[in-house]
Amino acid sequence: MPHSVTLITTIAVSLGLALLMGLLANRLKLPVLVGYLTAGVIIGTHTPGFVADMELSAQLAEIGVILLMFGVGLHFSLEDLLAVRRIALPGAIVQIAVATALGTAVAMAWGWGSGASIVFGVALSTASTVVLLRALEQRQLLKSVNGSIAVGWLIVEDLAMVLVLVLMPPLADWLGTGGIDSAVADPDASGLMATLLITFGKVSLFVALMLIVGKRVFPWLLWHVASTNSNELFILSVIAVAIGIAYGSATLFGVSFALGAFFAGMVMRESALSHRAAQDSLPLRDAFSVLFFVSVGMLFDPNVLIEQPLRVLSTLAIIIIGKSVAAFLLVLAFRYPLNTALTVSASLAQIGEFSFIILALGVSLGLMPVEAQSLILAGAFISITLNPLVFKIIEPAQAWIRSRSSLARVLERVDDPLAELPMTVASSYVTNHVVVVGYGRVGGRIGEALAEQRVPLVVAEQNRETVEGLRKRGIHAVAGDAADPAVLIQAHIARAAMLVIAVPDTLRARRMIETARILNPSIQIIVRTHNDEEAALLRKESGGEVFVGEHELALSMLRHVLNSVAPAK
Secondary structure (H helix, E strand, O other): OOOOOHHHHHHHHHHHHHHHHHHHHHHOOOOHHHHHHHHHHHOOOOOOOOOOOHHHHHHHHHHHHHHHHHHHHHHOOHHHHHHOHHHHHHHHHHHHHHHHHHHHHHHHHOOOOHHHHHHHHHHHHOOOHHHHHHHHHHOOOOOOHHHHHHHHHHHHHHHHHHHHHHHHHHHHHHHOOOOOOOOOOOOOHHHHHHHHHHHHHHHHHHHHHHHHHHHHHHHHHHHHHHOOOOHHHHHHHHHHHHHHHHHHHHHHHOOOHHHHHHHHHHHHOOOOOHHHHHHHHHHHHHHHHHHHHHHHHHOOOOOHHHHOHHHHHHHHHHHHHHHHHHHHHHHHHOOOOHHHHHHHHHHOOOOOHHHHHHHHHHHHOOOOOHHHHHHHHHHHHHHHHHHHHHHHOHHHHHHHHHHHOHHHHHHHHOOOOOOOOOOOOOOOOOOOOEEEEOOOHHHHHHHHHHHHOOOOEEEEEOOHHHHHHHHHOOOEEEEOOOOOHHHHHHOOHHHOOEEEEOOOOHHHHHHHHHHHHHHOOOOEEEEEEOOHHHHHHHHHHHOOEEEEOOHHHHHHHHHHHHHHHHHHO
16 A cells, blocks of 8 residues: 555554454453453564554554543542541552562562662552442442442552652662662762652642642533534544643653543542543543553563563462562451452452553663563563452352461451440340441431431441440441451340341352341341342341331332331330
8 A cells, every 4th residue: 555554553453353363352351451461462563473663552552541641530430548547558558568578578589679679669559440340340249338438549559650650760860770680870869859859849749730720620611612513523532631630730740641631630630521421532541542552552561471480480479479468468457357358359350551651651661671571571571461360259258267277366456445345334235136247328228317316326347447436436346357256245235136248249148147147037138139039049148127228228228228217216
């Protein structure tokens, strides 16, 4: 043909092969992300056959990064983070430090320079938000307390990685280029400080403009475009803002495309139309995100699995074992239930998009050796593939640990003032009372209504911040997983008139029902669940009322609870 079709060829082959590999991964019950990365390997330079244009793929990947980070900003919720800040903030920071230290120590033992080693450790310290959200959604955990903590933890990790993206370019000379040399260039301290101050000055100016000007201008722009009733113009405005701010931030302020796009999403979230913006731009974001993952896969050299198996295993050990054990111990140290510790640990046992973004930046700055690319990508491939299996072993692992480890039980409950009701609670108050398990959207509405009607109740809730807040308001509550009989015992289930299970977890609900029936055979039980099949099973086991859904369910459960306890008031 008279003109070049390299770009069209690259896009067509990348998307087509990603579709085939994604379908295959889905058929094998694997995350589709594994399929996209595999497609990149097939058309990369390290495998025979067709080789895509690496330069064009890199530019397409940049657009993918921009739209991916724009989506992260659109979904960034300060409220979600604040709700679990006491565990997510210190937990994520310590876990990042532990994983980074492990990765750095291992890489330096291999003979890498300190710069390459540190970047390698940082790349292994953060998990994939995409993989986590899909895993939680598939297991109906996204809106649970455990899911909220895991998502809050990932939000802190994302923010930390945003800071890393800001710091890496000015620190590149100090960290030492080349990466594999053991010696690091002796930096000029004053010059380094000046570079950092200039960088932070530019970033601060950009952030200030976005929060002061962008926060007002871009939501207004969305409303103005939406008033035209043109869906095409609305989608165009969203994409133009995302890519335009990312490009402008890089050109005018020296800020990375990723950081600019993240703040574009944050200011866009201020608009009442942010949900529509996220929904309408999703197809394009997903398409370019696929191209990003394919381009990352093109960098992977499969030969590293044969030539460096021990290094691959070491990388995997840091991702799956090192990070997970650190998170597990941290969550238990904060006196959260064993189930929460295992869920958060499983959530972090993989790496993804931010690792790839840091890898790409490290390569562009000359900090990362070629071997590091393949090791990080091998770690991502295998950890993402194994992540569903890691989630599946949570329940058996929980049973095994509780049956064999007195330490885990002690860490969960010893000397914990929130794990039992205060001694000042009158015995009459915890007789013929209502025990509400879970104080989220459904349980919270029921609990508030009961409190208004002055019906005695005790709340069993995993979120310790929620328990503290309830106690300050004079509502009796205990912290812990009500699937553990000790928690229901502390809620005085043996003397309760009713048990309301407002958490949509069938397996845990069955354990609560079993405990309640053993300790109080005559107790009335009301359960929430997701579907009719689970409802039939729970109705048979509980002998009580089972409700399906969420919003309408909350009203129905509330009416039933109030009608049932009315004589007890």
